[in-house]
Amino acid sequence: MKTALLTxxxxxxLIAGSTAAFAQSxxxxxxxxxxxxxxxxxxxxxxxGAVFPEFNTPVVGxxxxxxxxxxxxxxxxxxxxxxxxxxxxIRDGEREICTAAGVTDIREIQFGFDxxxxxxxxxxxxxALTPVQVYKAIAAQVVVDGELVDNPYTNWSEVxxxxxxxxxxxxVPGSNHGTREVFQERVVGAGxxxxxxxxxxxxxxxxxxxxxxxxxxxxxISGDYTETLARLxxxxxxxxxxxxxxxxxxxxxxxxxxxxxxxxxxxxxxxGEYPVSRPLFFYVKGQHIGVIPGIEDYVAFFLSxxxxxxxxxxxxxxxxxxxxxxxxxxxAAFEAGPTQ
Amino acid sequence: MATTSASTSPQTAPERTRxxxxxxxxxxxxxxxxxxxxxxxxxxxxxxxxxxxxxxxxKGVPAFVQSNLHLEVFFDPAVIKVDPAPQTGDFASPAEFQxxxxxxxxxxALLNWNRIIEASLRAKLxxxxxxxxxxxxxxxxxxxxxxxxxxxxxxxxxxxxxxxVDVLASxxxxxxxxxxxxxxxxxxxxxxxxxxxxxxDAFETSGTVSNGFAWSLFTNxxxxxxxxxxxxxGAFIGSLYxxxxxxxxxxxxxxxxxxxxEEFAPKSRLTDFIEVNINNLAAVPSIVFGLLGAAAFINYxxxxxxxxxxxxxxxTLMTLPTIIxxxxxxxxxxxxxxxxxxxxxxxxxTQMVFHHVLPVTLPSILxxxxxxxxHALGETAPxxxxxxxxxxxxxxVTPLDQATALPVQIYLWQGNENRNFFEPRxxxxxxxxxxxxxxxxxxxxxxxxxxxxxx
Numbered sequence: 001m002k003t004a005l006l007t008x009x010x011x012x013x014l015i016a017g018s019t020a021a022f023a024q025s026x027x028x029x030x031x032x033x034x035x036x037x038x039x040x041x042x043x044x045x046x047x048x049g050a051v052f053p054e055f056n057t058p059v060v061g062x063x064x065x066x067x068x069x070x071x072x073x074x075x076x077x078x079x080x081x082x083x084x085x086x087x088x089x090i091r092d093g094e095r096e097i098c099t100a101a102g103v104t105d106i107r108e109i110q111f112g113f114d115x116x117x118x119x120x121x122x123x124x125x126x127x128a129l130t131p132v133q134v135y136k137a138i139a140a141q142v143v144v145d146g147e148l149v150d151n152p153y154t155n156w157s158e159v160x161x162x163x164x165x166x167x168x169x170x171x172v173p174g175s176n177h178g179t180r181e182v183f184q185e186r187v188v189g190a191g192x193x194x195x196x197x198x199x200x201x202x203x204x205x206x207x208x209x210x211x212x213x214x215x216x217x218x219x220x221i222s223g224d225y226t227e228t229l230a231r232l233x234x235x236x237x238x239x240x241x242x243x244x245x246x247x248x249x250x251x252x253x254x255x256x257x258x259x260x261x262x263x264x265x266x267x268x269x270x271x272g273e274y275p276v277s278r279p280l281f282f283y284v285k286g287q288h289i290g291v292i293p294g295i296e297d298y299v300a301f302f303l304s305x306x307x308x309x310x311x312x313x314x315x316x317x318x319x320x321x322x323x324x325x326x327x328x329x330x331x332a333a334f335e336a337g338p339t340q
Numbered sequence: 341m342a343t344t345s346a347s348t349s350p351q352t353a354p355e356r357t358r359x360x361x362x363x364x365x366x367x368x369x370x371x372x373x374x375x376x377x378x379x380x381x382x383x384x385x386x387x388x389x390x391x392x393x394x395x396x397x398x399k400g401v402p403a404f405v406q407s408n409l410h411l412e413v414f415f416d417p418a419v420i421k422v423d424p425a426p427q428t429g430d431f432a433s434p435a436e437f438q439x440x441x442x443x444x445x446x447x448x449a450l451l452n453w454n455r456i457i458e459a460s461l462r463a464k465l466x467x468x469x470x471x472x473x474x475x476x477x478x479x480x481x482x483x484x485x486x487x488x489x490x491x492x493x494x495x496x497x498x499x500x501x502x503x504x505v506d507v508l509a510s511x512x513x514x515x516x517x518x519x520x521x522x523x524x525x526x527x528x529x530x531x532x533x534x535x536x537x538x539x540x541d542a543f544e545t546s547g548t549v550s551n552g553f554a555w556s557l558f559t560n561x562x563x564x565x566x567x568x569x570x571x572x573x574g575a576f577i578g579s580l581y582x583x584x585x586x587x588x589x590x591x592x593x594x595x596x597x598x599x600x601x602e603e604f605a606p607k608s609r610l611t612d613f614i615e616v617n618i619n620n621l622a623a624v625p626s627i628v629f630g631l632l633g634a635a636a637f638i639n640y641x642x643x644x645x646x647x648x649x650x651x652x653x654x655x656t657l658m659t660l661p662t663i664i665x666x667x668x669x670x671x672x673x674x675x676x677x678x679x680x681x682x683x684x685x686x687x688x689x690t691q692m693v694f695h696h697v698l699p700v701t702l703p704s705i706l707x708x709x710x711x712x713x714x715h716a717l718g719e720t721a722p723x724x725x726x727x728x729x730x731x732x733x734x735x736x737v738t739p740l741d742q743a744t745a746l747p748v749q750i751y752l753w754q755g756n757e758n759r760n761f762f763e764p765r766x767x768x769x770x771x772x773x774x775x776x777x778x779x780x781x782x783x784x785x786x787x788x789x790x791x792x793x794x795x
Contacts, residue, residue: 024643028742032730039757042564042731050486054442059646059742060732062755079642122529162401177399224755249757252529253523313482313565 011034015133026078027293032061033068033085034178035224036114038147041085044302047313048294051301055294060085062224065178072283073098081294082288085185087178091131105286105338109299110330111308113320115244115269116182118257119151125164127257131275133160135191137168140212151214159181162218169238171231175223180280183241184211187259189271192273229253244269244277245318246273279322286338296335303331346461358616365699391762396774398778400767404556406568407509407517409480409543413462413488414502419455422447425496430575449492453485455719457507462546471535478536481508483566508556509549511567513540517549520760531760557768561735567758569767572772574735578648578728579717585652586659586716591709594663601664602671603693614761629658630722634718638726645727646742654726656717662715668703703791708786714777720747746773 020027023187031041042060049057063071065086072084073094090098092108098106098129108166111315118129136159141148173179192210201209219238221228244264247254256264259276268274289295301307308314310321345563351359369657426444431437454477461476484507491505492498493572512531513522527534543549560571605611633654643650674697682692723729729748736743744752750769756762 030645030727030730030742032727035755038731039564042733045731046563046565046733053445053449056741057733059730061646063728077642079638079645081645145559146736225757226755228760229759246757250759251531252525253761312774 004313007157012312013165014329019223028056029058029083029292029294029298030061030081031058031065031083031282032071032081032083032283033083034065036087036177036179037085037282038062039317040155040280040308040319041083042153043313043317044298044307047307048298048301050296052297055297057220058083058294058298059338064174064176064222066176069094069283070097072285073101075101076103076285076287080284080285082292083298084283084305086283087278088181089281090283099101103285107284107286107334107338109284109303109334110279110321110326111282112280112314112322113269113277114280114318115264115320116179116186116278117242117244117247117261117264119232119247119254120239120241120257121232121244122251122253122255122256124236125166126255127156127164127239128162128261129259131187131191131259132194133163133191134170135195135210136160137186138170138172138188138213139192139209139217140214141209143195143197148178148198148201148209150286167237168217169219169235170217171219171228171238171240173221173228173241176222178278179241179243182276186276186278188213243318244320248318257339266318266320272307277320280319284334286320299334300331303327342467343722346488346792389531389628396767396770398461398767401440401764401765401770402518403557403764403768405551406556407549408546409461409504409549411461411480411482411503411505411507412459412463412493412638413456413505414463415488415492415498415500416459417500419453419457419459420451420492420499422451422573425493426496429648437748440629440726445493448489453489453791455737456488457484459647460505464543464546466542466546469539473535475536476509476539478532479513479540481566481568483563483569484508486566488788507638508566508568511758515760516540517551520764540678547638554768557765557772561679561733562731562732562744562752563733563735564756567756567761570697570748572746572769574732575744575746575749575769576772577736578651578732579745581648581736581739581743582655582745583717584714585649586655587709587714589653589656590659590663590712594660595667597660598664598667598671599698600694602668603689603697603777616659618664622665625721626658626719627721627725629654631656633714633722636648640741644740645728645741647733647740648728648736648743648745649739651723651728651745653745654722654738658722659712659716662712663705666712667701667705670704671697673704674700680734706791707784707788710780710787712778714784717745717780718747718773718777720745720751724751746776 009124027079029045031045038060041058045058045060048055059069065084065088065196068084069086069090071081072078085152088204090108095106095135098104118127119133120127120219133156136155137153138140142151142153143149144152153159153168155165155167159168172183189210197206197209219231221231223248225240225242228242232238232240236300240254242254244266247256257336258264259274262268264274264276268292269277284295284299304312305324306312308319309324312321315321345620383536423444426437426440428434428437431440457480458473461479465471487507488505491503511515512521513536516532516537518529520532530537532540540549556569557571558576559573560569561574562572563570601611601614633650636654637650638645643653651716678696678700679692682696685688687695723745728744730744730753731743731752732742732744734741746769750766750773753762753769756765
């Protein structure tokens, strides 16, 4: 018994000692953020690990764009992440938090595009949506006869006769997701503008009218797209907001809606014909370059033609590549160093 | 019965018998009802368990089968155009050799290995099949090229030779082969192109594709680039490290704390206060321990994020109260006669505790420990808060490397976008986790019965 006690005491001391000794060394790139970027970043991380035997395979976490940037802006050092994946630009507020925590060298990498699609159960009716219809369906207050009133619509067919006679139910990404911002800006915001609010509203009132959703028909999903999919499976009337790449992996259960008459596809997003798309980014902590091995190589590898270019690995996984000269420009800006 | 009470009761004998019978019936009825309710409760509980198991097993079984492509890979010198591999003898120092070897490996990695894979697939195609490269390459999993490349790196002499290699079919091809996707759906709803599906069907007839046990599930770490090759090994090792840390830390600390509190500490307000707090801690939701761990170990002590070390420490904190409470309960249950006998024979208090009391309580402490560890094994919430839900493609070598854990892997696979492929994988991961749990609990029961017999 005595020896057992001694051994365990020694083991505790050993663990305590080793934690102190190893606390200051990390040689694996740590990434977190957007769940839209996650599949792409994970694939690049794995390929990177395979091609560069001298570096460890980077570790990729999710948490949404907001969550990833919050972690990114916690500060510098071993216990903070090196790269934040984002499906939108970093906000000024986030930059301020970053700066306050000492993260001053933030390098933005844009690597491609993703479409945002509306999809519903494959067994259900077809949807052909326009931004203004989506706005009318989900805004808390809409314009009826020139006045703002509480949203009276219960079925899509009441919003527009061309839409199916089906109760309105929409699952949208929660505010921790970058997708939400694009959805708000490109769909609801655009629809709100088109719908034409009554004259004489204050700026705040317009803002509120365009950004407040009805809580009874809109479900905010803070998890991943699979959670949205589960919502669709439990209520066949729900229309979900997904990334194009997620939809393409699940065409057997999902049916995609057209927006302004355009079917979302890699081609229609790349040409800009399909209106709801956004660039994808990741942000690199410049201060970690040279400290955590392999960051520059990871960025160069990510932007290489075989990975994110036309016909590259990521295109097969659903990414919409950006023009090669844009990529070259991004890489040059990264290598040139901090922009501010 | 009737004759003894006849004088004291005004009722007639048949009347009394009737009353007694009625009373008996009532008591029997209430007993029957209670038994029935008890049975119903058990049947209901078991029913839910069976439902869960049947559902998980039904969904998970396909994931234990993997589709393999049997190819003859020709290491074509026309494609593999690299310098010969550096040899140890050519370099002055091991460091130089290391650098040259890494550079050579990178050159090899940048070759277009897909051309080798494509050629070996085309060799197996039935005559007159028209399929373009892109469609053809959707059939093997994307890690096939790494597999072939690693063969070459390990043995550069393969250049110009033809070697049989088994590679995995891609996740979508496996969905088609195993019927995870509805085969009757139209082209627009299928993941594979019609040409690729026809080729797979032809491969099935010719035996180029066959199903086998999914060893990859147990020998690989997680993968997103090659979903068909995604396995549980990384998560399993991560969980193993955490369990070791929990056992090494929680058991000695917990048992020592319990012995001190129970046997040595004076009964005072302070010890009462400590006891109340320990009991409270045992009831604290695990996510709170996760927050605590993130604040204390990562932000303050600067331990690495996503590391099993931190996970193990958090789970240790979570398991400690359980072990302390169980050990104290076991110590309380030891007969005072044993202690008094030991003390009466002149043993010191320490000798009394370690030579006489502790051995008697060992089975209970062991059981509590194993159950505590099993509980910790299935814990997910605190791990999410210390960064252990990240995608990790490597098997952790030390507890300081980034890793996931089995329950977190279930969570991650549940969120994968290829639903047709990962729904079975998720269920399979649940089955593996349940298997480990059953093993641990079984060990607890076995050890308990063995040790109790001995004592």
